[in-house]
Amino acid sequence: MTAPQTDPTPTKPTTVEYIRYRIPEDRSAEFLAAYSRAARELAASPHCVDYELARCEEDFAHFVLRITWTSTEDHLQGFRTSDLFPAFLAEIRPYVANIDEMRHYKATSVRGAGSAVPTLYEWAGGAEAFARLTEAFYAKVLQDDLLAPVFAGLAPEHAEHVALWLAEVFGGPQTYSATQGGHSHMVAELPQRGCPHGRDITEPQRRRWVNLVQDAADEAELPADPEFRSAFLAYVEWGTRLAVHFSGPDAKPPAEQPVPRWGWGAAPPYRG
Template sequence: MEEKLNKPVPTLFEWAGGREAFEKLFTTFYRKVADDEMLSQVFKNMSPKHATHVAHFVSEVFGGPELYSKNDSGSHATMVGHHISKNLSDVQRKRWIALLLETADEVGLPDDPEFRSSFVGYLEWGSRIAVINSNIAENPVKADEPMPAWGWGETKGPYQG
């Protein structure tokens, strides 16, 4: 029993299954998005590498390796910049989350309450910020600001736009 207590708590990235799990999730998800009546128009011009970039971003946010910031030459400002002036609606945001959660079940992402609470918390937080940023004309995030970091159930303070 003592050995179990001394094990470090895994990151969300590790618990989910690592890089493969996130790449499978977002590849499957964005295939569905392309066929979704509400979301397909929003993503009609997405790069063939879009799913991989999003998988790398979320992986990094969830405590994984710096795949987005190093391999993809991205940053938090880069990700926010992709949403500027897209005029996303809350209805689209809710559909995006619903489809992503459906896909998470489909591909076998962990469904324990602790992981899902953190996962859904991040999706809610991040997607609401994406909607806010999609309705402004200039990126509020400076190029040198760090990537977000998300863990087990931690909440962040109020959004400072």
């Protein structure tokens, strides 16, 4: 199963450039070939996030090129002044006169995902599946010689809160946000809930944590297909590594931000 990815963490705003072309039918093949070559320069640019050339189904003469840039300035002052631009321009120059529109756009707050592809939450089995997962996991860690000291003194409602957290992370209802808060709230609340913050988690403990989560997923009968488990494990790796960071004695809680939303097959965007 393949599915689109929704970025699970807030990112720096980007700029989307749309270039609309009207290409005669007898030039469409050479146009596509030219952009296939020009795309090498886009892919090599540190200012280009992604790109896609689409063709109209109703009128084959219409093409739309979408390029996501790290910013408008990075496009105009970065890519266009770089060593990559001359080769890019050489390929597309014959089609500049065929451009109907070339503008930069910023995203608005109106956004979302459709229901054509199930969320990880839905694929896992909903709230009941994550309740089973956390129940199985905490039963294991409290009996584990390496992790029991880390998770000692858990509040009675801890497993329930984590189940709500995971459900929201994987695309379920925003119950955790409504009743508890966002990501920073989870980290800030860790000491009060007896979680790892301030306990200086070691790498062996983190590795055991990851392994026990996977064992708990098996016991809770979460889907075992490779696509789901790879996405599930990717979040566990990401989350436990953050836990290691925030468990240090000098760690500061993150700035206010929403609960991360995890999708199929990709980690949060790289932030160098």
